[in-house]
Amino acid sequence: MTDQTGDDRYKLLLIEDNPAHARLVREMLRGTPCEGSDIKHATSLSAGLDELQRDNFDLVLLDLGLPESRGMETFTRFYTAAPTQPVVVLTSLDDGQIALEAVKAGAEDFLPKDNMAGSLSRTIRHAIERSRLSGKLLEREQQLRTIFNRSLDGMVVIGVLGKIHFANPAATRMIGADGADRLLFQIQQAKDLDLPINLTFDPDEGPQILAEVRIASISWDNTPHYLVSMRDITLRQKIEDNLRQAQKMEMIGTLTSGIAHDFNNILTAISGIGQFMASSLKVDEEFREDARSILGAVERGNIMTRDLLRLSRPQDIEKITIDLNSLLRKTEKLVAATIRKTHQMKFVYAQESCPVLAAPEALEQVVINLLMNARDATPEQGQLTVEIDSLNRAEPFPAVKGQAPPGRYARIRICDKGCGMPSEIRERIFEPFFTTKEPGKGTGLGMFIVYGIVEQHGGWIVCDSTPGQGTTFEIYLPVDLAKNQVMP
Ligand SMILES: Nc1ncnc2c1ncn2[C@@H]1O[C@H](COP(=O)(O)OP(=O)(O)OP(=O)(O)O)[C@@H](O)[C@H]1O
Ligand SMILES: [Mg+2]
Numbered sequence: 152m153t154d155q156t157g158d159d160r161y162k163l164l165l166i167e168d169n170p171a172h173a174r175l176v177r178e179m180l181r182g183t184p185c186e187g188s189d190i191k192h193a194t195s196l197s198a199g200l201d202e203l204q205r206d207n208f209d210l211v212l213l214d215l216g217l218p219e220s221r222g223m224e225t226f227t228r229f230y231t232a233a234p235t236q237p238v239v240v241l242t243s244l245d246d247g248q249i250a251l252e253a254v255k256a257g258a259e260d261f262l263p264k265d266n267m268a269g270s271l272s273r274t275i276r277h278a279i280e281r282s283r284l285s286g287k288l289l290e291r292e293q294q295l296r297t298i299f300n301r302s303l304d305g306m307v308v309i310g311v312l313g314k315i316h317f318a319n320p321a322a323t324r325m326i327g328a329d330g331a332d333r334l335l336f337q338i339q340q341a342k343d344l345d346l347p348i349n350l351t352f353d354p355d356e357g358p359q360i361l362a363e364v365r366i367a368s369i370s371w372d373n374t375p376h377y378l379v380s381m382r383d384i385t386l387r388q389k390i391e392d393n394l395r396q397a398q399k400m401e402m403i404g405t406l407t408s409g410i411a412h413d414f415n416n417i418l419t420a421i422s423g424i425g426q427f428m429a430s431s432l433k434v435d436e437e438f439r440e441d442a443r444s445i446l447g448a449v450e451r452g453n454i455m456t457r458d459l460l461r462l463s464r465p466q467d468i469e470k471i472t473i474d475l476n477s478l479l480r481k482t483e484k485l486v487a488a489t490i491r492k493t494h495q496m497k498f499v500y501a502q503e504s505c506p507v508l509a510a511p512e513a514l515e516q517v518v519i520n521l522l523m524n525a526r527d528a529t530p531e532q533g534q535l536t537v538e539i540d541s542l543n544r545a546e547p548f549p550a551v552k553g554q555a556p557p558g559r560y561a562r563i564r565i566c567d568k569g570c571g572m573p574s575e576i577r578e579r580i581f582e583p584f585f586t587t588k589e590p591g592k593g594t595g596l597g598m599f600i601v602y603g604i605v606e607q608h609g610g611w612i613v614c615d616s617t618p619g620q621g622t623t624f625e626i627y628l629p630v631d632l633a634k635n636q637v638m639p
Contacts, residue, residue, distance in 0.1 A: 326352050570618070
């Protein structure tokens with residue numbers, strides 16, 4: 152410790168068997184800045200080690216020639232028992248070689264006993280300061296190591312030939328077996344190292360991840376290297392994609408309802424003229440037949456615009472509490488006639504009642520649209536399944552337009568083993584007028600309407616599709632808890 156007069160008062164332990172030498176050491180410190188130090192004296196190695204068990208010392212002065220051991224053996228025994236204790240060894244004049252060995256093995260310094268009068272105090276002070284400094288450096292290194300090890304971002308130091316010199320645990324988790332090669336390849340391809348790049352990695356465990364990667368040129372062991380930092384943005388990207396999709400749908404929805412409104416007016420005008428022509432006595436029967444065809448087309452157009460307009464006016468739909476099971480029993484009868492001609496159809500109902508606040512006709516349309524799509528995607532005789540159940544979701548879960556909140560839901564699962572969809576189609580199915588069917592075979596409005604109705608019911612859609620294997624849509628509707636007495 153340094154006191155206010157600038158003197159250094161340390162706690163020292165002198166391990167020295169010769170009492171005369173011990174007295175000499177005290178004498179030598181007289182009149183030096185270390186004069187006020189507290190010096191404890193032990194006359195053997197084992198007594199010294201016992202002292203260290205009892206107390207803390209700034210420095211140990213260790214005579215290498217002790218009764219129990221001599222030379223380097225003394226130091227080794229001491230160091231094994233107290234590896235973190237700063238120590239200066241005291242040697243005879245002809246022990247220069249041993250002194251150096253002890254310093255290499257961990258001693259702070261050495262002092263030749265026969266010639267230490269002028270340097271004892273300085274050596275003690277330097278040894279203590281040096282050991283404090285290296286203690287601080289060690290602590291700082293430990294802190295940095297904790298930061299690297301606990302960081303969620305990956306950090307990699309990679310040589311220009313692709314050798315990884317350092318990788319923290321987050322990076323090791325992310326890059327997987329072929330990660331180093333991919334990193335180097337991308338670094339070499341990158342035109343501008345200042346810009347971040349997005350790369351996918353296949354970790355040895357878990358699903359593929361998307362990482363934002365930044366690269367800096369650094370010097371490592373005096374040779375050029377790259378410092379690569381990488382952040383897992385898989386979840387962020389998914390949330391952003393969902394948000395973009397939701398915004399796009401909102402914009403398209405507004406546009407579509409505007410067009411549907413105008414289109415409805417045009418249809419009203421055409422319908423008026425068509426009715427006039429169809430009922431006119433002045434025209435022949437063939438002409439009237441044409442007029443009736445026009446009216447038929449107008450009627451189809453009316454149904455379409457009615458559906459679209461209903462989506463844009465949620466306040467107009469009237470909701471009642473219904474049990475999904477009984478609603479879908481009616482739907483089953485309705486679709487049986489058409490679908491059973493070509494496909495097998497299975498409805499599985501929930502054991503419990505599933506009350507939801509819904510517009511029955513609209514929900515029926517959701518199931519019919521999904522079933523028609525499932526049928527169109529499935530070869531003849533293939534099976535389509537509709538399952539109804541209810542469940543508690545304890546965690547938020549990803550759905551088409553974002554994260555659905557936890558809660559009690561009634562669920563309709565519509566499952567086919569048809570052609571499935573690649574991701575570029577799956578991303579677009581909810582857009583109005585998006586269809587992969589031949590011209591005239593599909594309007595591309597089915598899923599748009601499904602999306603709108605489910606949204607109007609405060610529900611969520613989850614879509615899982617694999618090309619060649621089939622598709623499952625899940626519709627989650629909040630259970631009407633007020634009417635939920637029968638459920639636990
Ligand atoms: N179960 C499914 N399996 C495979 N592809 C599907 C499935 N459901 C929807 N799709 C794809 O989504 C597209 C859009 O479906 P949507 O119902 O909106 O329109 P459509 O079926 O093409 O036309 P419409 O519904 O007017 O007959 C379909 O053309 C098809 O490519
Ligand atoms: Mg459809």
